Amino acid sequence: xxxxxxxxxxxxxxxxxxxxxxxxxxxxxxxxxxxxxxxxxxxxxxxxxxxxxxxxxxxxxxxxxxxxxxxxxxxxxxxxxxxxxxxxxxxxxxxxxxxxxxxxxxxxxxxxxxxxxxxxxxxxxxxxxxxxxxxxxxxxxxxxxxxxxxxxxxxxxxxxxxxxxxxxxxxxxxxxxxxxxxxxxxxxxxxxxxxxxxxxxxxxxxxxxxxxxxxxxxxxxxxxxxxxxxxxxxxxxxxxxxxxxxxxxxxxxxxxxxxxxxxxxxxxxxxxxxxxxxxxxxxxxxxxxxxxxxxxxxxxxxxxxxxxxxxxxxxxxxxxxxxxxxxxxxxxxxxxxxxxxxxxxxxxxxxxxxxxxxxxxxxxxxxxxxxxxxxxxxxxxxxxxxxxxxxxxxxxxxxxxxxxxxxxxxxxxxxxxxxxxxxxxxxxxxxxxxxxxxxxxxxxxxxxxxxxxxxxxxxxxxxxxxxxxxxxxxxxxxxxxxxxxxxxxxxxxxxxxxxxxxxxxxxxxxxxxxxxxxxxxxxxxxxxxxx
Amino acid sequence: xxxxxxxxxxxxxxxxxxxxxxxxxxxxxxxxxxxxxxxxxxxxxxxxxxxxxxxxxxxxxxxxxxxxxxxxxxxxxxxxxxxxxxxxxxxxxxxxxxxxxxxxxxxxxxxxxxxxxxxxxxxxxxxxxxxxxxxxxxxxxxxxxxxxxxxxxxxxxxxxxxxxxxxxxxxxxxxxxxxxxxxxxxxxxxxxxxxxxxxxxxxxxxxxxxxxxxxxxxxxxxxxxxxxxxxxxxxxxxxxxxxxxxxxxxxxxxxxxxxxxxxxxxxxxxxxxxxxxxxxxxxxxxxxxxxxxxxxxxxxxxxxxxxxxxxxxxxxxxxxxxxxx
Numbered sequence: 001x002x003x004x005x006x007x008x009x010x011x012x013x014x015x016x017x018x019x020x021x022x023x024x025x026x027x028x029x030x031x032x033x034x035x036x037x038x039x040x041x042x043x044x045x046x047x048x049x050x051x052x053x054x055x056x057x058x059x060x061x062x063x064x065x066x067x068x069x070x071x072x073x074x075x076x077x078x079x080x081x082x083x084x085x086x087x088x089x090x091x092x093x094x095x096x097x098x099x100x101x102x103x104x105x106x107x108x109x110x111x112x113x114x115x116x117x118x119x120x121x122x123x124x125x126x127x128x129x130x131x132x133x134x135x136x137x138x139x140x141x142x143x144x145x146x147x148x149x150x151x152x153x154x155x156x157x158x159x160x161x162x163x164x165x166x167x168x169x170x171x172x173x174x175x176x177x178x179x180x181x182x183x184x185x186x187x188x189x190x191x192x193x194x195x196x197x198x199x200x201x202x203x204x205x206x207x208x209x210x211x212x213x214x215x216x217x218x219x220x221x222x223x224x225x226x227x228x229x230x231x232x233x234x235x236x237x238x239x240x241x242x243x244x245x246x247x248x249x250x251x252x253x254x255x256x257x258x259x260x261x262x263x264x265x266x267x268x269x270x271x272x273x274x275x276x277x278x279x280x281x282x283x284x285x286x287x288x289x290x291x292x293x294x295x296x297x298x299x300x301x302x303x304x305x306x307x308x309x310x311x312x313x314x315x316x317x318x319x320x321x322x323x324x325x326x327x328x329x330x331x332x333x334x335x336x337x338x339x340x341x342x343x344x345x346x347x348x349x350x351x352x353x354x355x356x357x358x359x360x361x362x363x364x365x366x367x368x369x370x371x372x373x374x375x376x377x378x379x380x381x382x383x384x385x386x387x388x389x390x391x392x393x394x395x396x397x398x399x400x401x402x403x404x405x406x407x408x409x410x411x412x413x414x415x416x417x418x419x420x421x422x423x424x425x426x427x428x429x430x431x432x433x434x435x436x437x438x439x440x441x442x443x444x445x446x447x448x449x450x451x452x453x454x455x456x457x458x459x460x461x462x463x464x465x466x467x468x469x470x471x472x473x474x475x476x477x478x479x480x481x482x483x484x485x486x487x488x489x490x491x492x493x494x495x496x497x498x499x500x501x502x503x504x505x506x507x508x509x510x511x512x513x514x515x516x517x518x519x520x521x522x523x524x525x526x527x528x529x530x531x
Numbered sequence: 532x533x534x535x536x537x538x539x540x541x542x543x544x545x546x547x548x549x550x551x552x553x554x555x556x557x558x559x560x561x562x563x564x565x566x567x568x569x570x571x572x573x574x575x576x577x578x579x580x581x582x583x584x585x586x587x588x589x590x591x592x593x594x595x596x597x598x599x600x601x602x603x604x605x606x607x608x609x610x611x612x613x614x615x616x617x618x619x620x621x622x623x624x625x626x627x628x629x630x631x632x633x634x635x636x637x638x639x640x641x642x643x644x645x646x647x648x649x650x651x652x653x654x655x656x657x658x659x660x661x662x663x664x665x666x667x668x669x670x671x672x673x674x675x676x677x678x679x680x681x682x683x684x685x686x687x688x689x690x691x692x693x694x695x696x697x698x699x700x701x702x703x704x705x706x707x708x709x710x711x712x713x714x715x716x717x718x719x720x721x722x723x724x725x726x727x728x729x730x731x732x733x734x735x736x737x738x739x740x741x742x743x744x745x746x747x748x749x750x751x752x753x754x755x756x757x758x759x760x761x762x763x764x765x766x767x768x769x770x771x772x773x774x775x776x777x778x779x780x781x782x783x784x785x786x787x788x789x790x791x792x793x794x795x796x797x798x799x800x801x802x803x804x805x806x807x808x809x810x811x812x813x814x815x816x817x818x819x820x821x822x823x824x825x826x827x828x829x830x831x832x833x834x835x836x837x838x839x840x841x842x843x844x845x846x847x848x849x850x851x852x853x854x855x856x
Binding site: 041045225 | 563578579584620745802
């Protein structure tokens with residue numbers, strides 16, 4: 001593989017994405033952005049959460065960037081080489097300066113990688129991205145990474161880690177960083193202030209290696225309530241809002257004062273089915289007596305998937321702010337399958353399968369559980385699914401719970417800390433920008449020691465898929481790995497490990513004259529906003 | 532007086548302890564905070580690590596004793612989500628909430644009192660009927676709906692006032708406030724009005740019934756017979772007498788303005804502590820919820836105390852020492 005050519009292509013893609021290319025005529029101007037969720041800290045390694053990562057990207061930069069489609073490109077690294085299956089070498093960009101004027105070197109990378117697992121009181125550390133990797137300095141602008149086992153996701157992991165200054169951030173705490181002490185990065189914007197509950201402010205870093213950024217000052221306001229966020233845009237309080245409510249998206253796109261842009265998100269909304277019990281607690285015969293768990297029968301799982309009118313859910317409930325699916329990630333991503341079709345809506349076919357499985361005409365009772373308020377329109381979606389299941393003879397009831405309660409019970413609410421429910425609706429986003437994480441966590445055989453099946457709340461298990469996935473995760477070659485991942489996805493979908501429903505869209509609305517490049521990873525970045 | 536104050540604070544302490552115990556164990560029953568903290572794609576391994584790091588792998592009573600031991604050392608707990616001291620986080624946001632509540636209270640008095648007085652003095656006037664009908668609306672319309680309508684009308688359609696947020700903050704005599712600038716007042720006008728709406732209606736009703744009752748009293752008749760000007764009769768004699776129930780009720784209501792400004796703060800993106808509480812409950816951030824309860828209980832007790840003292844100033848018959856008990 002010629003690395004240089006690939007690198008060039010990646011750089012070009014990245015520049016086209018608008019991450020690195022500055023505006024030619026940068027006029028002094030302020031950009032005000034309304035965010036739907038608030039970062040919990042200005043410390044980039046404290047809480048691995050979308051809003052935290054998104055604001056951190058302005059101030060700090062990782063070695064590897066992800067563009068708006070989560071394709072990989074160069075950040076602070078200038079090139080990489082795979083020396084052998086267990087060793088990677090990275091050349092760093094020269095002449096990059098931190099906001100305090102000190103140069104960026106290999107020492108900062110080593111410092112950062114040592115800091116990541118040692119952030120006190122971190123509710124969601126980024127430790128897993130550096131685990132099993134040893135970082136060594138070769139010279140000031142070269143580092144070498146040794147891994148315990150082949151690590152094909154090296155670049156995806158490094159893309160999650162923002163480089164901090166060894167000098168400015170030595171011995172600073174998360175509280176110091178929130179207050180601006182040591183909040184010094186190499187990014188296009190410099191930290192100004194973080195007022196929890198109110199705003200996060202950055203200003204242009206004129207010395208940025210990519211050129212002077214487009215905006216003089218960027219203020220992120222935290223506007224959690226949906227109608228408030230829309231009103232703030234319409235009244236001119238902010239220039240851009242993220243996460244446009246589905247009910248308003250259609251109306252706003254017709255409004256002459258507003259430009260709407262959207263991208264498919266890397267999040268999948270799906271149904272998980274109980275596969276680890278012979279008598280599932282929320283499945284009963286219509287007279288209330290116990291029956292054998294029908295979800296262990298492939299014909300039943302197929303019938304359920306066929307009973308879903310995904311298009312109706314997308315059109316009526318999501319108001320077209322979503323796209324229906326039959327697999328785990330939109331097929332613009334690497335490692336997805338071109339062969340998987342969206343299961344066709346077929347009530348008669350579904351009834352036929354249930355009859356073959358001996359469940360019709362008797363039918364059975366099922367309760368679907370889900371969170372209320374975790375995902376857009378979650379309760380309405382579950383209600384629609386329940387109606388569709390009822391149509392094929394499964395008397396379905398719905399129970400939604402506050403997210404905090406739901407996830408606890410769905411993960412460990414049953415006896416011996418097993419999942420409690422028979423069927424749940426949940427969502428999953430693929431932060432690494434490829435399907436291996438999703439396959440591993442949602443569909444891999446549950447095994448806490450091996451780290452597989454972490455979110456496998458149905459305890460689905462398929463030996464062939466496990467084998468393909470394990471093989472993929474040990475394959476450093478991109479093409480071979482992606483083919484294996486696609487095959488693993490096909491196996492899991494054929495066995496209906498989960499029932500995929502749709503990918504929601506991430507939607508931004510901007511004042512006329514501004515253009516937001518929509519991103520699949522839900523990050524709202526000032527770098528993606530052009531005039 | 533001093534004995535009275537000490538006794539009040541002893542009672543407060545008891546309430547605080549009781550509330551902390553209830554909230555501490557209550558939040559534990561609700562769910563597992565780990566699932567609210569880790570990102571959606573966390574592995575089991577990450578979840579277990581976080582669980583250990585925060586001590587959630589210990590039984591609840593062990594966690595509770597640890598919590599008590601920390602309090603004994605002056606540490607009231609750190610927010611799981613934000614990492615900082617929970618009390619500090621709340622106190623940082625308290626000025627914004629207090630400011631909003633105080634302005635709302637002022638709105639309630641300067642709008643509600645004159646309208647109520649008028650309605651009480653001229654009960655059959657058409658304007659009085661309109662005022663009373665309006666006060667029913669003020670009671671019955673949901674705060675979030677009114678808030679959105681205010682935003683739609685004044686911010687989006689007319690563009691007179693900003694829709695969200697707090698104006699620039701300056702420090703005056705050690706108090707952080709946004710009320711020193713015109714911009715600050717523009718920002719606070721809508722949320723304060725929204726928060727005050729219910730209280731305005733309350734004051735109107737209290738003032739009206741008080742006025743109607745007082746204007747039939749002998750001392751008012753006597754003052755009129757003596758030839759005092761109507762302005763003096765209303766402004767001094769009636770007003771002073773109807774103020775007692777109003778001050779009592781507003782005192783109690785101030786506590787609820789502070790504690791329950793959640794809805795208004797969320798709609799107007801006001802950076803106060805009500806919004807913080809709502810988010811903390813959703814994320815099961817136990818230390819923050821516990822700290823919030825402590826702060827609010829203390830606040831309520833303090834307000835009640837101030838009301839009692841004001842009360843004795845307005846009505847000399849009230850004695851705080853409690854000799855008549």
